[in-house]
Amino acid sequence: MFASVAPRLHDLNRLILDFLFPPRCVSCGRWGWLFCPHCAQEVVPAGDHVCQRCGRNVVGAIDLCPVCQDSAPVALQFTRAAALYGGPLRAAIHALKYENLPDLGALLARYLIAATNTEEWSAVLRTTDAVVPIPLHPARYAERGYNQSALLAAAFAKQKGLAIMPTWLTRQRQTQSQTKLSREERRSNVADAFRADPQVRDRCVLLVDDVYTTGATMEACAQALVDAGAKAVYGLALAMPPFQESLP
Numbered sequence: 001m002f003a004s005v006a007p008r009l010h011d012l013n014r015l016i017l018d019f020l021f022p023p024r025c026v027s028c029g030r031w032g033w034l035f036c037p038h039c040a041q042e043v044v045p046a047g048d049h050v051c052q053r054c055g056r057n058v059v060g061a062i063d064l065c066p067v068c069q070d071s072a073p074v075a076l077q078f079t080r081a082a083a084l085y086g087g088p089l090r091a092a093i094h095a096l097k098y099e100n101l102p103d104l105g106a107l108l109a110r111y112l113i114a115a116t117n118t119e120e121w122s123a124v125l126r127t128t129d130a131v132v133p134i135p136l137h138p139a140r141y142a143e144r145g146y147n148q149s150a151l152l153a154a155a156f157a158k159q160k161g162l163a164i165m166p167t168w169l170t171r172q173r174q175t176q177s178q179t180k181l182s183r184e185e186r187r188s189n190v191a192d193a194f195r196a197d198p199q200v201r202d203r204c205v206l207l208v209d210d211v212y213t214t215g216a217t218m219e220a221c222a223q224a225l226v227d228a229g230a231k232a233v234y235g236l237a238l239a240m241p242p243f244q245e246s247l248p
């Protein structure tokens with residue numbers, strides 16, 4: 001009996017809360033939505049013309065972007081982003097991380113779900129054993145109350161019928177914020193920051209993160225998984241800056 005009543009009570013609570021504290025769009029401030037349809041409409045998909053390895057959008061008939069052409073193969077098989085980082089999506093991701101709005105996680109996961117409705121992704125998801133979010137350090141988790149990448153990963157995995165294994169990867173040490181660091185500084189900042197569970201041996205893992213900038217964090221996670229015996233590691237980010245805005 002409780003099972004059928006509980007969701008209705010939840011809906012009723014939500015209606016009352018929405019009436020008392022109506023949501024406002026985190027980007028434009030319109031009342032009635034956390035992320036309004038006008039702003040959702042302005043999110044730019046990453047597109048098809050991307051680097052085959054890192055997923056950055058590229059111009060011209062090249063398979064690898066200049067950064068990947070200059071670097072050795074990495075632990076990540078490939079990374080793709082759902083959308084370009086900027087405009088309303090930048091505001092929404094900022095709000096998800098810093099304004100205590102966990103409900104935005106499932107809303108924004110819709111972009112991950114839509115972006116992976118492709119043949120390329122169908123093949124990857126068929127072999128994926130588990131979705132693993134990029135972990136936060138326990139101290140930052142305690143401060144924020146949730147891991148934004150885990151919220152995105154959970155909504156995505158549920159929709160795709162995949163297992164989610166947040167414990168397969170842990171962050172061993174606090175790393176400084178990456179926002180003001182160069183590409184090289186980011187790499188050394190996160191090197192050896194992650195540990196993978198031995199259960200990842202011979203498994204195919206799909207990493208999920210909110211923003212992919214230089215890829216240093218995603219790559220450090222993939223390296224930890226590969227070191228623990230993972231068979232393949234793929235990356236999926238909600239947003240990635242256009243190539244021109246990527247760091248040198």
Ligand SMILES: [Zn+2]
Binds near residue numbers: 025028035040
């Ligand atoms: Zn809006």
Ligand SMILES: [Zn+2]
Binds near residue numbers: 051055068
């Ligand atoms: Zn690339």
